[in-house]
Amino acid sequence: MAPTKAPDSSRRSDRSRRAIHDAALALVTEVGYRRTTIEGIAARAGVGKQTIYRWWPSKAAVLMDAFLDLAGRAAEDAGAGSGSGDTGESAPGIPDTGDLAADLKLVLRATVDELNDPALEAPTRALTAEGIVDAKLGAEFVHKLLDPQLALYVTRLRAAQEAGDVRADIDPRIALELLIGPLMHRWLLRTLPLTHAYADEIVDYAVGGLAPRA
């Protein structure tokens, strides 16, 4: 993904992009999505607005890339934690300790924390809401941001099937929605508080099933 330019120019360009991403996230938090403008993002990032127009077609595109950048940074942090840190090769999957429920709780609790992060709540809501009414933007959101995360659940659930912890006739791509769907529904519609305890119960219900054991 990194441009093959001279190192200095490339580094300067990366710094500008990141400043623009951070400015977009902060502005949406402060004034809301609708009142966020390319001009406002440029002023806050300390770049000319032509710089933004050269790289992105719209403020939605800036915001989308800001989230991709955040996801990349999180992956880098996770990679650094596991010892490497200089490559994107070791994508941070869902851990496999052999205890499916425990592994899923770890990941869903982290998702709860991310969703409840006040620095990201407004831009995440804004981008999601725009995608709900704008099918093209929504498809991009799913393709770039959501699907790569969902793929991690498919991988973990397949491993659980191989380990005999999940029935062989279960479709992992559908099963993961029993985990993600309730969390996102509760967060998006704010029906009730989104807590670690809730994440744990969703995992227990989904993994263990509702029906009494025979």
Place this chain on the structure above:
Amino acid sequence: MAPTKAPDSSRRSDRSRRAIHDAALALVTEVGYRRTTIEGIAARAGVGKQTIYRWWPSKAAVLMDAFLDLAGRAAEDAGAGSGSGDTGESAPGIPDTGDLAADLKLVLRATVDELNDPALEAPTRALTAEGIVDAKLGAEFVHKLLDPQLALYVTRLRAAQEAGDVRADIDPRIALELLIGPLMHRWLLRTLPLTHAYADEIVDYAVGGLAPRA
């Protein structure tokens, strides 16, 4: 809820309200939520805009009442089907045939059909998206439109607990989110097609559980 006025005046007023509701739903479908105005709704409904301002503080409020009206009409139809039809007393709950999975599939398939109804898709998405970014509107949406529906699931799941089909330690208010959450998530984010087959699998997974039976 019906005003205690002279019958004629009350009937005329009901007709106006319904015309305004229908105009709001149709306009949002045609031009989108943002370009829908009180003036536009008034013109389409054949009423003065002061009539609308007298009854509703905003276009979001009109849309919310339009959905409440639709829910009321659906309840009336369901009541008529079961023999009465002139009262709102027999609220249409989730059927209890003794087969929990079959009863839930029936209701979730109907929800799939409603969500896929092209006449309601745009206004439903618009109101949901507005509620996602506007906490006050979102709370009203949940309180007036969503919670009464969720209560029906709680009732049915409690009956299932009494019948021994659901473990006694399950919280029905959380369990219902395993059913509703995946459907709404898939519909809102358009990750994959929302079909009857999907509704059936969600019910089977949620009710039967993912783990192999001992």
